[in-house]
Amino acid sequence: DVKVTQSSRYLVKRTGEKVFLECVQDMDHENMFWYRQDPGLGLRLIYFSYDVKMKEKGDIPEGYSVSREKKERFSLILESASTNQTSMYLCASSDPHEKLFFGSGTQLSVL
Template sequence: DVKVTQSSRYLVKRTGEKVFLECVQDMDHENMFWYRQDPGLGLRLIYFSYDVKMKEKGDIPEGYSVSREKKERFSLILESASTNQTSMYLCASSLAGREAFFGQGTRLTVV
């Protein structure tokens, strides 16, 4: 079975902190995605990566950066967390043109 693992289910951080959300997949997928999910807004794409060291901005990249040094790992970085970044963050991976497999999500609260 494909497994996408996010490092934390719940996280509470203070405003201004640097936050790292880690995602690991075990199926050698070339594509990896970071979404945030907010009520009424669905899943909004923050960044996606189609290969190691390659990244593309999604719809809402402001305030975020990403790192993909190894194929299996895609990290989302909040350089200086703000309260409006409180959200559910979902990582996904896929092969090109195939279904996306999601992690269980990280619920981040910034206080």
């Protein structure tokens, strides 16, 4: 069965900390994505990657960076966490028909 795995289900961090969110997919998909989901705002694309070592900014990249050293792994980095980055973070990969497969999400709280 197709799977996207996010390393943490819940995270609590302090303002100013560097935060790493890890995502692994086992479907050999080329394309991977990071979204954040907030009540009333829906899903917003942060970064995406269409190949190893490649990254592109989405709609809201400010305050985030990403790393894709291997095809199956796509990491989201919050360089200096802030309270407005408290959110649900969703990783996804897409198949050749651009159907998205999502992980279960990481609920991040920044205090």
